[in-house]
Amino acid sequence: MVRRDQETARVTADPAPSSEPAGGYRKGGEARRRILEAALQVFAAAGFKGATTRQIAELAGVNLPALKYYFGGKAGLYLACAEEILGRYQTRMLDMVAGARAALDADLSPDQARARLKTVMETLADMMLGGGEAEVWSAFMLREVGEQGAAFDLLYERLWAPGVEVAAGLIARALGETAARPADRIQALLLISSLSAFGAARPVALKLLDWPDARGERMSDIKAALVAQVDRLGR
Amino acid sequence: MVRRDQETARVTADPAPSSEPAGGYRKGGEARRRILEAALQVFAAAGFKGATTRQIAELAGVNLPALKYYFGGKAGLYLACAEEILGRYQTRMLDMVAGARAALDADLSPDQARARLKTVMETLADMMLGGGEAEVWSAFMLREVGEQGAAFDLLYERLWAPGVEVAAGLIARALGETAARPADRIQALLLISSLSAFGAARPVALKLLDWPDARGERMSDIKAALVAQVDRLGR
DNA sequence: ACTAAAAGCTATCAATTGATACATATTCGA
DNA sequence: TCGAATATGTATCAATTGATAGCTTTTAGT
Numbered sequence: 001m002v003r004r005d006q007e008t009a010r011v012t013a014d015p016a017p018s019s020e021p022a023g024g025y026r027k028g029g030e031a032r033r034r035i036l037e038a039a040l041q042v043f044a045a046a047g048f049k050g051a052t053t054r055q056i057a058e059l060a061g062v063n064l065p066a067l068k069y070y071f072g073g074k075a076g077l078y079l080a081c082a083e084e085i086l087g088r089y090q091t092r093m094l095d096m097v098a099g100a101r102a103a104l105d106a107d108l109s110p111d112q113a114r115a116r117l118k119t120v121m122e123t124l125a126d127m128m129l130g131g132g133e134a135e136v137w138s139a140f141m142l143r144e145v146g147e148q149g150a151a152f153d154l155l156y157e158r159l160w161a162p163g164v165e166v167a168a169g170l171i172a173r174a175l176g177e178t179a180a181r182p183a184d185r186i187q188a189l190l191l192i193s194s195l196s197a198f199g200a201a202r203p204v205a206l207k208l209l210d211w212p213d214a215r216g217e218r219m220s221d222i223k224a225a226l227v228a229q230v231d232r233l234g235r
Numbered sequence: 236m237v238r239r240d241q242e243t244a245r246v247t248a249d250p251a252p253s254s255e256p257a258g259g260y261r262k263g264g265e266a267r268r269r270i271l272e273a274a275l276q277v278f279a280a281a282g283f284k285g286a287t288t289r290q291i292a293e294l295a296g297v298n299l300p301a302l303k304y305y306f307g308g309k310a311g312l313y314l315a316c317a318e319e320i321l322g323r324y325q326t327r328m329l330d331m332v333a334g335a336r337a338a339l340d341a342d343l344s345p346d347q348a349r350a351r352l353k354t355v356m357e358t359l360a361d362m363m364l365g366g367g368e369a370e371v372w373s374a375f376m377l378r379e380v381g382e383q384g385a386a387f388d389l390l391y392e393r394l395w396a397p398g399v400e401v402a403a404g405l406i407a408r409a410l411g412e413t414a415a416r417p418a419d420r421i422q423a424l425l426l427i428s429s430l431s432a433f434g435a436a437r438p439v440a441l442k443l444l445d446w447p448d449a450r451g452e453r454m455s456d457i458k459a460a461l462v463a464q465v466d467r468l469g470r
Numbered sequence: 471a472c473t474a475a476a477a478g479c480t481a482t483c484a485a486t487t488g489a490t491a492c493a494t495a496t497t498c499g500a
Numbered sequence: 501t502c503g504a505a506t507a508t509g510t511a512t513c514a515a516t517t518g519a520t521a522g523c524t525t526t527t528a529g530t
Binding site for chain 2 (some may be wrong): 049145148156160164165182185186191193195196209
């Protein structure tokens with residue numbers, strides 16, 4: 001599977017404005033946004049290879065060459081999706097992560113660290129499982145984790161590694177340690193990965209629990225279980 | 236994506252012996268096994284749609300029509316893989332699961348239940364992460380969980396549901412309950428899903444921990460974290 | 471050794487898919 | 501209003517892919 005880089009692809013292409021078109025035309029940016037939104041959904045549902053450009057174009061309500069025009073091709077569109085997700089995720093999580101980092105740099109008590117970790121996990125659960133648009137982002141990222149695709153490094157450096165590191169730091173502080181040990185990182189990884197029970201494995205989980213969905217009261221049950229796990233860390 | 240049923244596919248085909256060929260020819264069964272083995276690996280790595288029949292044929296060292304000859308087509312081969320996995324998994328886990336069930340039916344003490352759950356998790360970790368052939372099976376199943384493909388029902392009924400149910404039963408008993416409550420099932424799901432940190436998300440985990448692999452001493456660290464989680468259940 | 475069944479192989483087809491050449495339409499600054 | 505930049509559309513290509521028709525080779529029973 002050859003995935004040409006977005007830049008490389010656009011060298012052979014003609015006028016394609018990969019970033020936002022300069023002028024701000026009436027319909028131009030609109031089509032670009034619709035394509036990106038459609039691509040997010042289709043890529044999330046089918047992965048890079050499974051998604052077809054025709055599917056995306058149809059869902060976006062544009063014709064096929066529009067994808068090349070705006071993103072240089074399928075690979076460029078995929079990368080643009082990853083960057084879009086990165087931006088949106090950071091917008092949502094930045095305050096919380098920055099707050100946790102600052103608190104860790106200052107003197108955060110073990111109990112405070114534990115409380116913060118609970119909040120982080122609840123927010124993460126809301127985002128990844130809550131039925132909002134972030135659910136699509138999570139599905140996209142989950143595929144990328146498995147496929148080791150073109151966006152892996154980007155998402156790893158900017159999202160996953162910082163996220164796990166903060167969680168590991170909070171765990172370490174909750175246990176009264178000065179810095180995160182490998183065991184803390186393992187616990188952080190296990191904790192975050194357990195969310196996949198209702199993410200990637202949701203069909204199994206819902207069927208097994210005889211739930212129609214994972215909203216409302218049932219979401220509260222999930223969060224309660226997560227909080228309980230945090231509560232018991234190191235005790 | 237149209238996936239014809241294996242049987243349907245074989246109606247139009249000619250002499251294809253989907254189950255083991257009658258006679259027991261010298262080379263016949265050998266080729267069939269090689270195809271199945273190759274298909275397991277390729278499907279696990281690329282998913283149903285991502286895998287190509289040519290890839291499988293090449294890895295198996297056979298020509299393309301051999302796939303149709305023995306399995307009726309790509310869809311039939313996929314189903315055969317699922318059944319093969321089911322069989323192999325059950326062979327490995329049956330004793331443990333049956334033992335746990337029997338113990339639950341008899342009077343198992345909370346501490347005994349907890350110890351048994353630890354063993355189950357360690358065995359599961361060895362299978363899913365230990366680098367053996369079962370790792371390929373796990374990858375195959377993980378894709379099926381996400382894609383909700385043709386083998387979903389089969390694997391759910393015969394593998395996932397019984398497995399989670401046993402784990403939930405052990406958790407319930409460990410907590411001194413008489414039967415598994417929904418919260419116990421949730422905990423069981425979270426516990427098992429956390430293994431995906433070193434399954435589907437292994438590249439991320441290894442990079443983050445700066446590990447070359449997850450074997451030997453490092454596997455012990457993972458198991459220790461899992462056992463610790465079980466140890467803290469309900470405490 | 472002979473025959474029919476079983477197994478294996480080459481060549482090719484039709485459908486799908488990503489890409490793009492090329493024509494047309496729209497927008498906006500002058 | 502004119503023209504260049506921008507945007508959208510149609511038609512088509514070449515590569516990939518699953519499938520299979522038809523031929524050859526091997527095997528097992530006699």
